[in-house]
Amino acid sequence: MDAHASSHAQVGHVMRRRVLFRVLAALLVLTYVTVAVTSFDFGRWNLWVAMGIAVVKASLVLMFFMHLKYDKPFNGMILVVSLALVALFIVIALDDTLHYKKNVIPGYAPEIKTNPK
């Protein structure tokens, strides 16, 4: 790319400026999309649409801004393992909480006032 890169082996990967700006443009467009999409109602898919866009944005940041695409794969593995552990944590906790009865000992739990609609 220039004198520095050719004179000796560059430690680490140097991102190209053009790539950085394209990634930012994509991130800004996706931010606009995630806000604009709230005016449409996909019912129970609303959350998953929002999370899908967030995952794409996060992948762009990880791959390019955080150099993972050009990194040793082991760093990416650490990331994936930590995300998998968080996912495991949330899935098992959700599975647990959604299986409880509202009133385990009948008559002994304070009545929960529900939202009258």
Add this chain to the structure above:
Amino acid sequence: MSDPAHSPHLQHHFETPQQQFDAGKLGMWLFLATEILLFGGLFCAYAIYRANHPEIFVYAHQFLNKYWGGTNTVILLCSSLTMAWAVRAAQLGQRRLLIVLLSLTLLGAMGFLAIKYVEYKEKWEHGLLWGARFAPQVEGHGEAPAGAPPAALPPPAAAPAPPAAFVVERSAIKPAPPGPGGTLVAEEEQQEQLDHAGMGRRPDNVQTFFSIYFLMTGLHGIHVLIGMGAILWILVRAIRGDFGPEYFTPVDFVGLYWHLVDLIWIFLFPLLYLIH
């Protein structure tokens, strides 16, 4: 100069600068993994409360301004770009550009926290706080409902304390009697006001949302503060001329930390501001 072993930045226990860099980066990624696990606990709390009480989240998110949130997202994304570009500048030995880009990143962080301050202040003034501090006074959010004096609400501290037996272990006692009448009336008055403000009927336990909101954005805000300190540190070192193609590791690692702060916000923004 061509012999890497003579580089002044190479510690004696590494063979090459590349090996030193990779080892450091591995450590940095391990640290980032612990950060993800730390925030994972809060995301789990969010998931459990939202799964059990979606109505609280649908109602309470109306108090968050998605334009402030969106502006903060844009600010953070732009500061991520300047940070990534700063790493490139450090790698290429462009000292002046590096200083400019780090300053811009710092400016972005300040802008983010300034907007966060405006948002927190608004919540504070309207009593939209966590747990027991939750005492909504909504008239300032839109226009005041006609004829409702703003100071009409009794402070929540004036409510009589519940009977002592109410506090002890619930499974061992009979179901609690309904609360004292005074609190219920105040609740209904508040409810009236909230209905007037066009927010819809307030479900119970809205404070849960604000506890989660302040914990998640607060922990994220602390990370922004720490990131600002780290950026300031490498900015000072960059002005001193410490960094160049042979040594840019601190810039790279602070960059990784800053991008992680950005990553967390990418998820917090739709989860807190864009519920529908």
